[in-house]
Amino acid sequence: xxxxxxxxxxxxxxxxxxxxxxxxxxxxxxxxxxxxxxxxxxxxxxxxxxxxxxxxxxxxxxxxxxxxxxxxxxxxxxxxxxxxx
Amino acid sequence: xxxxxxxxxxxxxxxxxxxxxxxxxxxxxxxxxxxxxxxxxxxxxxxxxxxxxxxxxxxxxxxxxxxxxxxxxxxxxxxxxxxxxxxxxxxxxxxxxxxxxxxxxxxxxxxxxxxxxxxxxxxxxxxxxxxxxxxxxxxxxxxxxxxxxxxxxxxxxxxxxxxxxxxxxxxxxxxxxxxxxxxxxxxxxxxxxxxxxxxxxxxxxxxxxxxxxxxxxxxxxxxxxxxxxxxxxxxxxxx
Numbered sequence: 001x002x003x004x005x006x007x008x009x010x011x012x013x014x015x016x017x018x019x020x021x022x023x024x025x026x027x028x029x030x031x032x033x034x035x036x037x038x039x040x041x042x043x044x045x046x047x048x049x050x051x052x053x054x055x056x057x058x059x060x061x062x063x064x065x066x067x068x069x070x071x072x073x074x075x076x077x078x079x080x081x082x083x084x085x
Numbered sequence: 086x087x088x089x090x091x092x093x094x095x096x097x098x099x100x101x102x103x104x105x106x107x108x109x110x111x112x113x114x115x116x117x118x119x120x121x122x123x124x125x126x127x128x129x130x131x132x133x134x135x136x137x138x139x140x141x142x143x144x145x146x147x148x149x150x151x152x153x154x155x156x157x158x159x160x161x162x163x164x165x166x167x168x169x170x171x172x173x174x175x176x177x178x179x180x181x182x183x184x185x186x187x188x189x190x191x192x193x194x195x196x197x198x199x200x201x202x203x204x205x206x207x208x209x210x211x212x213x214x215x216x217x218x219x220x221x222x223x224x225x226x227x228x229x230x231x232x233x234x235x236x237x238x239x240x241x242x243x244x245x246x247x248x249x250x251x252x253x254x255x256x257x258x259x260x261x262x263x264x265x266x267x268x269x270x271x272x273x274x275x276x277x278x279x280x281x282x283x284x285x286x287x288x289x290x291x292x293x294x295x296x297x298x299x300x301x302x303x304x305x306x307x308x309x310x311x312x313x314x315x316x317x318x319x320x321x322x323x324x
Contacts, residue, residue, distance in 0.1 A: 001092055008099040012126075015106035019118075027115045027172035034164055035109055035122045039102055041153060042130040045137045046095065048146055057137075057149040064153060068160035071168060078171030 002050050009043045030074040037067025091140030094132050101129030114180035115172050123165040130157055176275075196281060197274035199313045200295045200303030206231045209238055209262040216261050217246055229294045229301040230265045236299040239265035242291065271296040274303065282310050 016039060019032035041060045048056030076082065105125025112118040134150040134157070141147035179186055205228045207216050220226065220243060227242030241261050249264045250256050271294045272281055281293055285307060295303040 001096075005095060005099050008103050012099075012102045012106040015103075015110050019109050025115060025172070025175070025177050027168065027175060027177050028118065030168055030171075031115065031119050031122060031165075032109060034161075034168065035106065035126050038126045038130050038157060038161060039106070041157065042098060042102060042133040045130075045134050045150055045153070046099075049091075049095075049137045049140055052146075054144075054146040054149060057146055057153065060134075061149060061153050061156060064156045064160060068156075068164050071164035075164070075167035075171035078168075078175040080174060 002046070005046050006043075009039060009046070012039050013043075026074075027078055030071060030078070033074075034067060034071040037063060037070070041067075087139055087142065091136040091138075094136030094139060098129045098132030098134075098136060101125050101132060103129075105129060113182070115177050116169060116183075117180065119165055119169055119172075123161060127157060127161040195274065196272055196276045196278060196295045196303070196305060199278060199309050200274070200305045201309060202303050204229065204294075204301055204304050206235075206301060207241065207261055208233070209260070209265070211261045213246060213249070213256050213259045213261060213264060216241060220246075226306075227292050229269075229304065230261055231301065237269060237271065237294060237296055237301045238262075239267040240269050240292075240294060241265040244291075269294060271301075272305075273297065278305075278310065278313070281305055285310070 013036060016032045016036040020029050020036070023029055041064045044056045044060035044063065048054055048060070102125070105122045108121025108125060109118050112121050131154050134154045138147040138150040138154075141150070173188060205219060205223050205225060207219060207228055207230055209230050209232055216228075220228065227240060227244075229237050230239040230241050232238050239262075241264060245264045245266060246256070249259065270284055270288060270290065272284075274295050274297055276295075284290065285293060292304055292306040294301045295305060
């Protein structure tokens, strides 16, 4: 079962990476990075379940927040504003 | 039992994630990709995390999974919304099959969206009488003047012809070149229409040509701007 989960999520991450590479606009790449972040959170959750190690879950929480901040910063940049505006 | 339910939820979750990422690849423009991927992947990941919670129960792992669900449910839509706005402000065009652009009709409309693309132009060595006939036949009040290569060199309007006539000059022998206004204020198709409206009021123009790499591609008259303002008001009432 774990193999199926890991393979499917890896496939998802590869699709995201393909979109990051392909673009064509900076906004497309940013969306793909955001989605990649969320997929990785799910990935971490499955790893922590499989290995009974809850520090993977800490990684997932930190990653979800960092992905959010990164996406907001890039979105503000696209909008032509600074992060604190 | 918990194990089976957890595994089922995680299976649903990874399939949603995969579907969302396929949407990210297959959808035609940024806004479609954004909505396909964000919704599917948020749901999928929340399903995975909930599956982990069901599997692990009220252990540190399970509680952290619930915490993570809360974070993702708050952050993911916010990020997607900011990103859609950012992409729009960055000038990313909608897919050509899109049917409505309410956000744009309220804030950013460019000259390309409202310009009249079927323009009548006149060569600069045409006789004024022919130009007059053209104006009358096409029921227009002015048109861009182009040289032999199709580059814009001026604009000729009813007013130019009447002024010329009122000056007591012989109108039959004159060429369009002699009467046209050669200092043309023109705009690119990507110009914000607010800027064009401003130029029209400040300079008392009746129309401005829209020019792309020297060649006229459209014309915007006062009437075009009026029409778009009227239609925006309609849309607001509907929505």
